[in-house]
Amino acid sequence: MADVALTPPAVRRSGLSKNLRAMLREPKVLVGGGFILLLLLVAIFAPWLAPKDPLEQDLMLGNLPPAGYPGTEPGYWLGTDDLGRDVLSRVIYGTRIALTVAFVAAGLAALFGTVLGLIAGFYGGWADKVISRLVDIWMAFPPVLLSILLVAVLGSGIHSVIAAIVIIDWTRFCRVVRAETQAQAKMDYVVAARTIGFPRLHILIREILPNVAPVLIALVSLEMGIAVIVEAILSFVGLSVSSDTPTWGGMIAQGRQIIYQGWWVLVAPLVVLFATVLAFNQLGDGLRRALDPVMRR
């Protein structure tokens, strides 16, 4: 352990490429990130990948089972729902809403939480008191109930879903960033920067933020998984986007209703939803390992 203490702190100039290499060495990052990348491509190229129009109804072809079961129709690989809409095409189009919510909601929640967390952790005093008390009150609400309440207040639609997730989950980032900032602010390099006479804002953004970033990046990935679930829950309850936009949660709700006639309507989006959440978790876990210099050793 003695040589560890003697190792000079990582030089930031080579930090980026070093971090990138560490990330690519982590199998969890490759598997989780690879799956997310694949989903991203599916979402972008949905119109070319989907074999059918996801909204086209054909009551003559309702409740068709997936390929391989008796009574299928060629071209409907995962079967159809009770309205005769192609399940595979709907799952493919569903990635669009899921990923939009994941990236935008997690990004905005991270932005607000980080700004408030940096302020509370670095400046302390009454700013810290106000922000910490706010976080405490926020945590007294059951999140699922709060999100349903918020969407009911804001009206349904993807903007409301994103706003609800941001309003509820900024506290996750705020708490972690605040604690991390407090820890970093006591480090020698911050003291040194102060002694040199750097302005406080410069120290906060150029010195402390890059060192908080690894924890933050991992947290964003986990939050994306949470956002995907929350969107699915709100769609399931019928409070997300309008019912003619295909979503995984909406399909799950429909599948739950016709479970005895067409279980596959529930299985397909559920499996994809689960895989997506797992991928975001693995990615987050892998990033945390790869970017944390202590764990890396």
Next chain:
Amino acid sequence: MIAVSILKRLLMAAITLFGVAVIVFVLLRVVPGDPIAMMISPGASPESIAALRAQYGLDASLPVQFLVWLKAVVVGDFGTSISLRRNVLELLAERLPATLELAIVALLVAVVLGGAVAVLGTLLRRTPGEPVVDTVNGLCLAVPDFVWALALVLVLGVAFPVFPLSGRINPGVQVDFATPFYLIESLVTLRFKVFADVAAHMVMPVLALGLPLAAIITRVLKEALLEAMVQDYILLARLKGMSSLRLVLQEALRNAIGPTIALTGVQFTFLIGGTVIVERIFAYPGIGNMAIDAVINRDLPLIQGLVLVFGALFIVINLLVDMLVVAFNPRLRHG
């Protein structure tokens, strides 16, 4: 000393609850969409709409509405549900026991299962069994209650239909209950057939709520147990010839349990939050399921009552956990 700190906590709890009430009240009054519009027939005259509005107190100014509501709540009057046209307190008293039974059974299952797997993982340390336990547990950690519930619907409800898919009791079972605590009442009055039916309806929602919590308990408790197992007093007990199982259960567990209790308490509040969606999936008649309907119907009095109940539950649980942690930690008890 302890009495003072408990009083202080109670006061803080009351302030938090008041804050929750204010926020919910204000939030709901800015809702676009008129609750009265949802209950009138299309041809209603403006006079009758105004009369309805006055009946529910919606014609007064916001602060006045809040004061009227607060005054009523303090004496136990939560108003009348707009969508169900029944007393809110009565509705809550009917539905809350169903949710409490569900949540507490789920907690018990999680503690027993999570604890057992943690002990198993500790006994299996440095054997090929340990990574198996860790991997399965890691997978369980990643699955949220929403996904568990639906997976259970598919496996135990449809593929192998062992348990009923929805409701709290088979409508064919004709029994009168004296209390809304069906599970406990049927057990106490020794009506085992009824008990079995109520229990069967609870299996899937309980598992959906309990399994994620069990996974968390396993992870934290196992870590604490492994840490305790390398302490000197364990080595001494081992040298005295105590068996591994007794070592874990009698010596290590006692010292490792503190952090697990604190965490279980926090997670139990999340479990109660999870009842909202899990009850929905299994059409279980608790307050969570009712909350979703209340929000969809913009039933303001009912939503306010429900949110207060959820807030109060959270606060009570947090208080209980703090007391339990002190009770299990002698150092804090005397501090």
